[in-house]
Amino acid sequence: MYTRPKSLKMARFHYCPGCGHSIIHRVMCEVIDEMDLQDKAIGIPPPGCSVFAYHYFDVDMAESAHGRGASVATGIKRAYPQAIVFTYQGDGDLAAIGTGETLHAANRGERITAIFINNAVYGMTGGQMAPTTLLDQQTTTTPYGRDARIEGYPIKMSEILALIKGAVYIERTAVNSPANIRKTKKAIRKAFQTQIDDLGFSLVEILSPCPTNWRMSPVEAWQWIDKEMTKEFPLGVIKDITGKEDAD
Amino acid sequence: MAKVLMDGNSAIGEAAIRAGCQCYFGYPITPQNELTEYMAAHLSRRKGCSFVQAESEISAINMVYGASLAGVRAMTSSSSPGISLKQEGISYLAACELPAVIVNMSRGGPGLGSIVASQSDYFQATRGGGHGDYRTIVLAPSSVQELADLTHRAFDLADKYQIPVVVLGDGMLGQMKEPVEFKHEAPEELPVRSRALRGAKNRPSRIIKTFTSKPTELEEINWSLYRRYQLIKKEEVTYETFLVEDAELVIVAFGIAARIAKGAIKNARADGLKVGMLRPITLWPFPSAELGELADRTKNFLVFEMNMGQMLEDVQLALEGKGEIFFYGRPGGVIPTPSEVFRVASRLCYQKGLK
Numbered sequence: 001m002y003t004r005p006k007s008l009k010m011a012r013f014h015y016c017p018g019c020g021h022s023i024i025h026r027v028m029c030e031v032i033d034e035m036d037l038q039d040k041a042i043g044i045p046p047p048g049c050s051v052f053a054y055h056y057f058d059v060d061m062a063e064s065a066h067g068r069g070a071s072v073a074t075g076i077k078r079a080y081p082q083a084i085v086f087t088y089q090g091d092g093d094l095a096a097i098g099t100g101e102t103l104h105a106a107n108r109g110e111r112i113t114a115i116f117i118n119n120a121v122y123g124m125t126g127g128q129m130a131p132t133t134l135l136d137q138q139t140t141t142t143p144y145g146r147d148a149r150i151e152g153y154p155i156k157m158s159e160i161l162a163l164i165k166g167a168v169y170i171e172r173t174a175v176n177s178p179a180n181i182r183k184t185k186k187a188i189r190k191a192f193q194t195q196i197d198d199l200g201f202s203l204v205e206i207l208s209p210c211p212t213n214w215r216m217s218p219v220e221a222w223q224w225i226d227k228e229m230t231k232e233f234p235l236g237v238i239k240d241i242t243g244k245e246d247a248d
Numbered sequence: 249m250a251k252v253l254m255d256g257n258s259a260i261g262e263a264a265i266r267a268g269c270q271c272y273f274g275y276p277i278t279p280q281n282e283l284t285e286y287m288a289a290h291l292s293r294r295k296g297c298s299f300v301q302a303e304s305e306i307s308a309i310n311m312v313y314g315a316s317l318a319g320v321r322a323m324t325s326s327s328s329p330g331i332s333l334k335q336e337g338i339s340y341l342a343a344c345e346l347p348a349v350i351v352n353m354s355r356g357g358p359g360l361g362s363i364v365a366s367q368s369d370y371f372q373a374t375r376g377g378g379h380g381d382y383r384t385i386v387l388a389p390s391s392v393q394e395l396a397d398l399t400h401r402a403f404d405l406a407d408k409y410q411i412p413v414v415v416l417g418d419g420m421l422g423q424m425k426e427p428v429e430f431k432h433e434a435p436e437e438l439p440v441r442s443r444a445l446r447g448a449k450n451r452p453s454r455i456i457k458t459f460t461s462k463p464t465e466l467e468e469i470n471w472s473l474y475r476r477y478q479l480i481k482k483e484e485v486t487y488e489t490f491l492v493e494d495a496e497l498v499i500v501a502f503g504i505a506a507r508i509a510k511g512a513i514k515n516a517r518a519d520g521l522k523v524g525m526l527r528p529i530t531l532w533p534f535p536s537a538e539l540g541e542l543a544d545r546t547k548n549f550l551v552f553e554m555n556m557g558q559m560l561e562d563v564q565l566a567l568e569g570k571g572e573i574f575f576y577g578r579p580g581g582v583i584p585t586p587s588e589v590f591r592v593a594s595r596l597c598y599q600k601g602l603k
Binding site: 038039040041042047051054057058059060061062063064065068071072073074075076077078079080082083084100101103104108 | 270271273298300302303304306307308310311312313314315316317318319320322336337340344444445446447448449450453454455456457458459
């Protein structure tokens, strides 16, 4: 029967229509239920639109300073290794201000899981350029379109992290179709399993629509992910040295 | 336990382990590296303990924040420029009412400054240091023994009031070797704080946060912190007095400067000059009332610091215009000698006719 996951609180999402956060929250909670992690999970949401994730996830959660999620998660996991610790981070958080924390947590092979939401803009602050903003994409701080000579290129954190030895499982998915949402759920499950199996750092990058800041309808935003974002950020498993077969 | 000869930085590490510190996260910076190295050698392989050499000071303080969330005693240490970087995390610790111990073996500033002992981080330590309306308890040891004792006390105070506590030493205290006695054995069982995040097992899920879109809610958090700070001001002031009973000139100095001043006072007494000292051990809360009471008997105060006059402002506030305040300071990492301070004190005595 299709019901609300046990680890998803009875609350109304504050997210904009067509936003990917609510879909991702839901599939994460489904995985937490299915893997029976509700009493072990500790989540670290970032400043930004998803700062209120703790109003939705019915698991222990704590706020983090912008970009420091991987360090906070490291501290929790080191102090209490029995916990299943995840960060929930946007592109500005994980790929700009928190690049160092993320790379080094991965390099130490911290047994934590990063859920990395890539929507190519800073959402809560009003749609400024993110490190993952596409070339020519207009944002409030690239009003003429992102120009590589001036603003540099969209950064591919997952590919960069794949070079890091302590990172054992990295996959990029999207939440712009039922099929992609199913793949996202499967990737999240595998990322948590990687942590449970004590193998190292795991990360799922999720291309997620932000219709409000993209100035699009939700349907156009789903299409834009397929047409534009996946060209720069191709979907699929980027690294998997877990030695585990995929189980459906 | 018998006394052992130890450098100050290592003594902090040993005292922390004996206080049940379970997690230490650090980053190399002179003059506190012996502490990080001590924890690598003595804490990292202890059962249930963790040591990480972080990639930055910011990361290290956020690991402390994480470990404190999980309910264990956690510590980080650094020196002045690194402590500036930690301010973000200290503000979050204060906001979320999380205990932690932060050691600053301070050095000359501003900027990269020098690696020599200085006391120029007084403002930063006693005024909160990071963004927002908060305080940290600040303990100022003046010997290796006191580094050990106050490190232990720092963990107790952090837990008692659920706030970050700063141990403000300096490069000289950290580097010098003295006999030290550790009064506590390391606990067999490491304590876990209530309100820790350890998974919602047999209890509802927990949220540790301050962010809110309702100003009145945040205001209440601020008032609640304020009430705790008022209680700390009432309960936790500590200080030492030295020959103040008949003193006509009272030197006010903290940390290593007080140690230097003590030498000067002994010289002054040998010359028949009635000089004494008040040494704040807690810099916040500051012994304002105690200083004020001294002013009923003594009219002349010499504030001596290894900076350009920072604690001076707290002394001015405490005395409320009672008595005359003089200042002598050496900023930038210059370490004054007892005879230098003696010359300043004796000149004042003669100028003021305090014989």
